[in-house]
Amino acid sequence: MKHIKTGIRIENLHLSFGQTEVLAGIDMEIQPGEFFAFLGPSGSGKSTLLRAIAGFGPTPRGRILIGDRDVADLPPWKRNVGMVFQSYALWPHMSVRQNVAFGPEERRLPRREIGPKVEAALELVGLLHLADRMPSQLSGGQQQRVALARTIAVEPQVLLLDEPLSNLDAALRVQMRRELLALQRKLGLTTIFVTHDQEEANTTSDRMAVLDGGVIQQIGTPQELYDTPANAFVAGFLGTANILEGQCDGIRFVTRGGHVIPVAKPVANARRIVLRPQNITLQGNATEGALRGSVRHREFLGSQIRYLVETADGQIIVDTLHSSGTQPFDEGAVVGLSIDSLSAPLLS
Amino acid sequence: MSTSTVPSVARRLTLFPRLSGAAFSGILIALFLMAFLILPVAQVVYVAFLDARTGAFTLQNFEDFFNTTLFRESFLNSFYVSAMSVVFATMIALPLAYITSRFNFAGTAVIQALGIIPLIMPPFVGAVAMTLLFGRNGTFNLLLNQYFGFRIPFMEGLNGVILVQSIHYFPFILINLSAALRNIDRSMEEAAQNLGSSGVRMFRRVVFPLAMPGYLAGAALVFIKVFDDLGTPLLLNVNTMLAPQAYLRITGVGINDPMGYVISFILVAFSVFALWASFLFMRGKDYATVQKGGGGLSKRDLRPREKMLAWVTILLILALVLSPHLGLVLLAFGTIWSFSPLPDAFTLQHFATVFTQSQQYIWNTILYAGSAAIIDVVLGTAIAYIVLRTGLPGRKWLDYMATAALAVPGVVLGIGYLRMFHTVQLPFGLGQMSSFWGIIIIALAVRRLPYALRACMAALQQVSLSLEEAAESLGASKTSTIRRVVVPLMTGGILAGFVTSFATAAVELSATIMLVGRSSDAPLAYGIYLYMQSPAGRGAGAALGILAVVMVALGTYLSQRIIERDRARRAASPGADH
Numbered sequence: 025m026k027h028i029k030t031g032i033r034i035e036n037l038h039l040s041f042g043q044t045e046v047l048a049g050i051d052m053e054i055q056p057g058e059f060f061a062f063l064g065p066s067g068s069g070k071s072t073l074l075r076a077i078a079g080f081g082p083t084p085r086g087r088i089l090i091g092d093r094d095v096a097d098l099p100p101w102k103r104n105v106g107m108v109f110q111s112y113a114l115w116p117h118m119s120v121r122q123n124v125a126f127g128p129e130e131r132r133l134p135r136r137e138i139g140p141k142v143e144a145a146l147e148l149v150g151l152l153h154l155a156d157r158m159p160s161q162l163s164g165g166q167q168q169r170v171a172l173a174r175t176i177a178v179e180p181q182v183l184l185l186d187e188p189l190s191n192l193d194a195a196l197r198v199q200m201r202r203e204l205l206a207l208q209r210k211l212g213l214t215t216i217f218v219t220h221d222q223e224e225a226n227t228t229s230d231r232m233a234v235l236d237g238g239v240i241q242q243i244g245t246p247q248e249l250y251d252t253p254a255n256a257f258v259a260g261f262l263g264t265a266n267i268l269e270g271q272c273d274g275i276r277f278v279t280r281g282g283h284v285i286p287v288a289k290p291v292a293n294a295r296r297i298v299l300r301p302q303n304i305t306l307q308g309n310a311t312e313g314a315l316r317g318s319v320r321h322r323e324f325l326g327s328q329i330r331y332l333v334e335t336a337d338g339q340i341i342v343d344t345l346h347s348s349g350t351q352p353f354d355e356g357a358v359v360g361l362s363i364d365s366l367s368a369p370l371l372s
Numbered sequence: 373m374s375t376s377t378v379p380s381v382a383r384r385l386t387l388f389p390r391l392s393g394a395a396f397s398g399i400l401i402a403l404f405l406m407a408f409l410i411l412p413v414a415q416v417v418y419v420a421f422l423d424a425r426t427g428a429f430t431l432q433n434f435e436d437f438f439n440t441t442l443f444r445e446s447f448l449n450s451f452y453v454s455a456m457s458v459v460f461a462t463m464i465a466l467p468l469a470y471i472t473s474r475f476n477f478a479g480t481a482v483i484q485a486l487g488i489i490p491l492i493m494p495p496f497v498g499a500v501a502m503t504l505l506f507g508r509n510g511t512f513n514l515l516l517n518q519y520f521g522f523r524i525p526f527m528e529g530l531n532g533v534i535l536v537q538s539i540h541y542f543p544f545i546l547i548n549l550s551a552a553l554r555n556i557d558r559s560m561e562e563a564a565q566n567l568g569s570s571g572v573r574m575f576r577r578v579v580f581p582l583a584m585p586g587y588l589a590g591a592a593l594v595f596i597k598v599f600d601d602l603g604t605p606l607l608l609n610v611n612t613m614l615a616p617q618a619y620l621r622i623t624g625v626g627i628n629d630p631m632g633y634v635i636s637f638i639l640v641a642f643s644v645f646a647l648w649a650s651f652l653f654m655r656g657k658d659y660a661t662v663q664k665g666g667g668g669l670s671k672r673d674l675r676p677r678e679k680m681l682a683w684v685t686i687l688l689i690l691a692l693v694l695s696p697h698l699g700l701v702l703l704a705f706g707t708i709w710s711f712s713p714l715p716d717a718f719t720l721q722h723f724a725t726v727f728t729q730s731q732q733y734i735w736n737t738i739l740y741a742g743s744a745a746i747i748d749v750v751l752g753t754a755i756a757y758i759v760l761r762t763g764l765p766g767r768k769w770l771d772y773m774a775t776a777a778l779a780v781p782g783v784v785l786g787i788g789y790l791r792m793f794h795t796v797q798l799p800f801g802l803g804q805m806s807s808f809w810g811i812i813i814i815a816l817a818v819r820r821l822p823y824a825l826r827a828c829m830a831a832l833q834q835v836s837l838s839l840e841e842a843a844e845s846l847g848a849s850k851t852s853t854i855r856r857v858v859v860p861l862m863t864g865g866i867l868a869g870f871v872t873s874f875a876t877a878a879v880e881l882s883a884t885i886m887l888v889g890r891s892s893d894a895p896l897a898y899g900i901y902l903y904m905q906s907p908a909g910r911g912a913g914a915a916l917g918i919l920a921v922v923m924v925a926l927g928t929y930l931s932q933r934i935i936e937r938d939r940a941r942r943a944a945s946p947g948a949d950h
Contacts, residue, residue: 080562100562109562130567178567
């Protein structure tokens with residue numbers, strides 16, 4: 025199975041359900057062959073955007089270019105984008121083979137071409153031996169693979185995956201996401217993956233777009249987004265973040281509570297600083313740190329211990345590595361917080 | 373459920389000292405169903421295989437049956453009428469289901485009403501009125517003949533039965549097919565579109581196959597109902613069908629004539645076969661694919677011309693569906709209606725006749741249907757509780773036995789009662805058990821039990837087990853938990869079951885007609901049947917028919933209201949699961 029790598033460009037896309045605007049001016053460009061994730065909480069518009077690319081839902085305003093072709097006004101069956109549905113949407117009245125053959129048949133391919141195509145697609149997902157089963161006789165993971173094979177069999181220009189792992193159990197989810205990535209690399213197929221799970225997006229995607237309220241908050245590689253979030257939403261959505269308010273003067277950030285945090289790259293007009301819990305360490309000697317506080321709450325997480333520390337700048341979450349034999353701080357203990365602040369991003 | 377929680381009622385019973393209250397009720401219910409459902413039907417089947425004189429086992433009766441031209445013809449007619457009724461009912465239901473499930477359409481409310489209106493009038497009530505509207509010399513054909521010079525034989529012979537039955541029973545197909553279409557997840561359709569399919573081709577390959585089980589369930593139901601119906605052919609004077617033949621043989625030739633039993637056996641066998649076949653087909657094909665968060669099929673707006681077409685279709689069907697009601701009203705309020713498009717004049721005389729001469733029909737109906745409905749909800753609640761909440765061995769069989777009544781045509785149950793109880797003499801001068809009016813109540817109760825039972829089961833399933841456990845943990849015994857927590861929470865469902873049982877029992881004719889001993893014991897349905905026999909009595913018959921329709925309509929409306937109110941209340945409380 026060969027695929028010509030195709031890019032996607034979305035320009036100023038607006039979409040409303042009645043009076044409610046769900047997508048408010050989306051612009052993005054996805055490179056040919058890229059594994060791209062739409063990440064966001066429920067209601068952020070990520071699924072709506074994916075469905076708009078496939079041609080489902082209300083007609084949007086704006087342009088959707090797949091390759092050089094604007095597909096915004098085409099019905100779904102003329103777009104040649106492959107979509108794998110969250111529920112898999114396997115037709116229960118057809119066998120696995122019939123399900124996979126459906127697309128090639130609708131494209132009026134000659135019968136002698138359909139058979140090999142179906143088998144190749146099933147082979148690719150490792151389910152050729154189950155071709156004559158009915159979907160109800162398959163496990164969730166197998167159904168997922170059939171749905172994938174059914175989509176690949178029509179050789180779409182791009183592959184759209186709508187929360188493909190959400191119906192699988194935790195262990196299978198990890199395995200499936202690796203297989204998905206391997207398959208995508210093998211086919212070189214431009215792929216968009218919708219998820220609300222940052223770990224899924226981080227582990228699979230080349231780049232991702234974080235959406236909230238129908239607006240793209242930031243686009244970049246997983247690491248870029250984690251290390252240099254564009255705003256508080258992205259900072260909070262990707263991992264845990266303590267966001268302290270204050271002001272930046274030259275090389276220091278002064279919090280509202282009066283603590284001084286040195287920064288590596290000062291940003292004029294910066295109003296907030298993002299402190300990751302693992303970049304803060306606690307010391308029993310309260311006078312040493314720039315920040316002081318008392319331990320409010322302690323959670324044992326196995327490899328880590330998470331403290332909630334009450335400070336003049338509000339409650340701060342601190343993660344410390346746990347090794348057996350060490351004595352954790354008790355609730356109520358007065359501690360000093362020392363901050364590895366050089367990597368801490370500043371937000372306006 | 374151990375012996376420590378045995379209610380005091382059972383403890384007083386020295387004969388079965390270790391029996392719990394639930395087990396005791398279960399045994400009583402099983403005995404009741406045995407005596408009044410299983411044994412009478414078994415008896416009928418058994419007699420069909422007996423030599424009438426020697427009492428030996430034989431297949432001779434069946435040979436006689438198929439060697440008699442009249443019976444062969446009746447058999448073929450019954451089959452033909454049932455099959456054609458399914459075809460016509462499908463022709464009515466399919467466009468309606470398609471329009472509601474695929475398009476945003478203002479007439480959807482009308483279509484929903486179309487799904488209920490026919491069911492509130494038993495088909496035999498409207499049958500005569502339909503003759504006056506669509507018969508050879510009915511309104512429609514008189515006008516047609518006057519202006520265009522030809523007639524259409526809507527009501528000639530079997531056609532009449534097919535027309536009346538398909539107008540009455542198409543809602544079964546409409547309801548089942550619509551539900552099946554509604555249960556298809558949107559992604560099923562979107563997946564097809566995504567792979568390049570659209571329009572009629574997609575409907576044929578993906579949507580309709582997914583709705584097939586629902587359609588077949590509805591079609592099987594229509595087939596059985598028509599196959600078993602006695603009242604409609606009888607009132608249309610079509611006697612060459614199976615159910616009328618069974619009735620005529622037993623009432624005409626006598627209780628010992630084997631032909632009545634052979635026909636009964638065929639009726640039961642067909643019902644069981646149709647139910648079994650549809651069950652077999654449905655097994656493993658639970659296509660209800662709607663996911664949480666997903667909707668049904670996507671709907672689109674109609675273009676102006678399509679909208680016109682949709683309205684014309686719906687209004688035509690509406691006119692057809694309302695015609696028995698319209699005819700009945702004309703008949704009830706008209707003076708003389710013969711060889712003219714409309715009655716000569718209008719009068720209230722027929723209602724006066726009914727109220728002065730035939731009040732007993734109304735009171736009997738209220739007594740019979742009311743008692744039957746009470747029996748049904750009591751048994752229904754008990755069976756539901758035993759099946760869903762106890763671990764009694766064989767409890768499922770109570771459900772199966774009660775539900776089996778669905779497969780037993782009224783004629784067959786009537787014949788079974790006659791056969792079993794005509795030799796039983798009741799004490800206190802009540803006479804023969806088979807002609808005692810109380811047996812009508814039992815027949816009605818047994819026939820409507822499946823409906824009441826489903827309502828009670830549904831109601832109990834919505835009562836979270838934790839609510840009962842909470843009561844028990846606070847020290848309430850099993851009995852007082854049932855009395856103070858379970859039954860009050862089931863009230864809505866029980867009431868709905870009562871009303872449904874009552875309304876449908878009030879117009880049941882096929883079992884009743886076999887069991888009415890004398891006219892003073894007869895209920896409404898039988899009164900309508902008697903009146904409709906002569907042209908002079910039709911007016912009064914129609915007046916009684918209107919009373920019956922009003923009764924059923926009110927009942928249907930009430931049960932809908934009760935169910936809705938119950939649902940609203942449930943939605944507000946977090947205590948119920950589902």
